[in-house]
Amino acid sequence: MSGADFVPFSLVPLLIGCLAAVACALPGNFLILRRQALIGDAISHVVLPGIVMAFLVTGTIAAIPMLIGAAAAALIAVAAIEGIRRFGRIEPGAAMGVVFTSMFAAGVLILELSDTSGVHLDVEHALYGNLESLIWLDATGWASLTDPVALAGLPPELGRIAVVALLIVALLALFWRPLAISTFDEGFAATLGLPVGAIGLGLVIVSAIAAVAAFDAVGSIIVIAMFICPPAAARLVTDRLVHQVLWSVAFALISAVLGYVLAGYGPLWLGFGNSVSAAGMIATVSGVILALTAIAGPKRRRI
Amino acid sequence: MFLDALTFQLGYNASLVGLGAALLGVAAGATGTFLFLRKRALVSDAISHATLPGVALAFIAMSLAGFDGRNLGILLAGSAVSAAAGLIAVQWLSSQTRLSEDAAIGAVLSVFFGFGIVLLTVIQNMATSGQAGLEGLLLGSTAGMLFSDAVLIAAGGAAALALVLVFRRPMTIASFDPGYARSAGIDVGRTDLIMMGLVMGVTVIGLKVVGLILIVALLIIPPVAARFWTERADRVALIAGGIGGVSGWVGAAISASTPNLPTGPIIVLTAFGLFCASLLFAPARGLVAAGFRHRRFQRGVHIRQGLLSLAQGHPIYEPLTIRLLTAERLARADGVATDDGRARAARALRDETRWQVARRTPEFELAAARYDGLTQIEDVLTPDQIAQIDAQIGPPKGVPA
Structure with a gap:
């Protein structure tokens, strides 16, 4: 595979896929341990009405309003779930089932009722994204990576997901200890004076940000899969939290690269x-990967 | 147009679809009740997403064999097979590994759905006809439905409903108390299997009408809404069936009169509207009733405490207490008791003093446990017992003006 082919057509989608996978897998580790795995599922559903509303209000597909709309929808959903509970x-x-299905239904209905024919916004796109279309037309080969003119033509999704991935890594490093303590023993964390409620809500918000940024590029189905599958597989491999997070990142990267390559070139083979x-x-x-670890992972059994 | 659809005036097919959607709603609401009481509502989410690969594989197999890939019966058979595979995967992951059930549900639904999407793109590349029918299974579409499809849906909804009726007793007992069910001779494993089989059946039948992403709503929302109205399991199932049926019927009618809308979201939002109404207005557990109860309780406490303060000549600083007392003409706005207020205050103080004595007397221990600052002692003790208490207190004293 030559650089002239690979760089314009595959490099950017591959990078976006990897970054999105890692951005979702990192908070996913804590969601799994807190038995909140389906929060990721719920968030990725309610992102749709948020994005549709943002589009109807602003009239354009711009990143910031959509991000705000989606985050607002996620917060409304969390508040509604908590209220009903x-x-x-x-x-x-x-x-959760009541809230996310209703909000998703509302999103679909608004989308069908409003005129979005001029822009790229439909239910299929929301579900499985459009990773393949995020090509870098200005690139001619590996040399373009150092060419400022060509770099200016990079799809904006790449920058967004990269910023979000970095933000999540930074937040994780910063709040590692309180997050870990409150995940394993909320009562103990509360006696230490940690704001456990705020930590839990913060985790949900970070997950929502990851979901929205990834959703923008790759659609909600990867978001759910990456929130749950790599951390779940990592959970079956190790008992230590640090190792679990590292394994989940590795699994997420393997899924993204292997999945992209199989989808792009597998049928050709x-x-x-x-x-x-x-x-x-x-x-x-x-x-x-999850199936393999569930069959043969060293720590797959309950103790 | 909408009224025509509601009263089954829009032609034979639309009427059958409306009937089918209503039957499906009733079956889904009743089935979902047991799932909800068993606290496994979201398992249905995994089952419904897991239908996609089966549908796609059935379509591919039929196309390769040279048939029209849109035969609904075979598509639904394929969906049932992969839904069963998804359900087995959830059970296996949550019982054989350390993963909790919610992680297993999320993993199965995303992986099966993702694989289904892969197969859908394979179908798009196959350049065969009739692919549009598959997109309709995601969000439901009743427009242009074939007569045979409508019959299939109506018959399937009726069959699911009949099965719920037959198995309602064991399913109720097993979802409340599996241990008791086992001792009563009910095979809990088999009952769970029947329950999951019904969920699968409802999901499969609902694919065409509601779509696989939203069918889970029809299994979850009606039982949750019905739970607000009653504390009895059989009535929850009955009301949930009613809510589901109305949602399916109204939703199908709206969709039939405005052909461009996908049916699923409309049915789901109708159910959600009924849920909101239940959450607000249900008599015992609704928010409005709870609000009224809270207000009445607050009022009772404030008036009682205000009367006790008047009786003992203490000043009242709480504005709400003064407001409530003046509204009842028990006190003036400056906190001085009226004649009526003095009489009531004396009675309140007497009641309170009787309670104090009763709570000190071991003989009245059981009755005294009911002291909450609001209950009148006459409601708890007999006149003889009260006379016995009064003998310790002495005659009534005047209230300082």
């Missing part, structure tokens, strides 16, 4: 003409 005395799983959905394939590979 507390005031209605309904168990959290069912409360099998003699078919066209590629298949990269987002779907990345989710599939992460599932295969």
Whole structure:
């Protein structure tokens, strides 16, 4: 594979896929340990109405309003779930099910009712993204990586997901100890004077930011898969939190690279003409990794 | 147009679809009740997303064999097979590994759905006809439905409903108390299997009408809404069935009269509207009723404490207490008791003093446990017992003006 082919067409989607996978897998580790894995599922559903509303208000597909809209929708969803759980005395799983399906339905309906034909916003895109279309047309080969003119033509999604991934890594490093303590023993964390409620909410907000940034580039299905599969697989490999986080990053990267390559080139190897959905394939590979660790992972059993 | 659709005037197919959606809603609401009571509502999310690869594989297999890939019966059979695989994967992951059930649900739903998306893009590349029908299974579409499809949905909804009716007793007992169910001779494992089988059946039938992303809403929202109205399991199932049925019926009617809208979201939002109404206005557990109860309680406490202060000549600083007392004409705005207020205050003080004595007397220990500052002692003790207490207190004293 020559640089003239690879750099313009595959490098950027590959990078975006990797960054999105890592950005989702990192908070996913803590969601899994807190038994809140399905928060990721809920968030990635409610992002849709937020983005649609942001589009209807501003009239354009711009990054910042969409990010704000999606974050607002995520917060509304969390508040609604908590409200139904507390005031209605309904168990959290069912409360979540009520809120995210209704908000997703509202998003689909608004999308179908409003005129979005002029812009690239539809339900299919929301579900499985458009990783393959994020190509870097200004690039001619590896040399373009040092060419400022060509670099200016990079798809904006790359910059956004890179910033979000860095932000998540930084937040994780900064709040590692309180996050770890409150995840494993909330009562102990509270006696130490840690604001456990704020830490829990912060984790949800960080997850929402990761979901929105990844959603923008790769669609909600990868978001859910990456929140859950790599951390779950890592959980079956090790008992130590640091190792689990590192393993989950490794699994996320393997899923993204292998999934992208299999989707782009796998059908060609099998003699078919066209590629298949990269987002779907990345989710599939992460599932295969989880299946392998569930069958043979050293720490797969309950103690 | 909408009214025509509601009253089944829009032609044979649309009527069948409306009937099918209503039956499906009833079956989904009733089935979902047991899932909800078993606290496994979100398992249905994994099951519904897991149908996609089966649908796509069935389509590919039929196309390769040279048939029209849109045969709904075979697509639904394929979806049932992969939904079962997804369900087995959830069970296996949560029982055989250390992963909790929610992680297993999330992993299965995202991986199966992702693999389904891969297969959908394979189908797009196959350049065969009839692919548009598959997109409709994501969000539901009743427009242009074939007569045979409508019959299939109506019959499937009726069959699911009949099965719920047959198995309602064991499912109720097993979802409340698996241990008791086992001792009562009910095979809990098999009952769970029947429950999950019903969930799968409802999901598969609902694919065409509601779509696989939102069918889970029809299993979760009606039971949660119904839970606000009653504390009895059989009535929850009944009301949930009603809410689901109305949602399906109204949603299908709206969708039939405005053909460009996907059916699923409309049905789900109808159900959500009924949920909101239940959350607000249900008599015992609704928010409005709870608000009224809270106000009444607050009022009772303030008036009682205000009367006790009047009786003992203490000044009242709490503005709400003064407001409530003046509204009842028990005190003036400056906190001085009216004649009526003095009489009531004397009675309140007497009641309070009787309670104090009763709580000191071991003989009245059980009754005294009901002291909450609001209950009148006459409601708890007999006149003889009160006379016995009064003998210790002495005659009534005047209230300082």
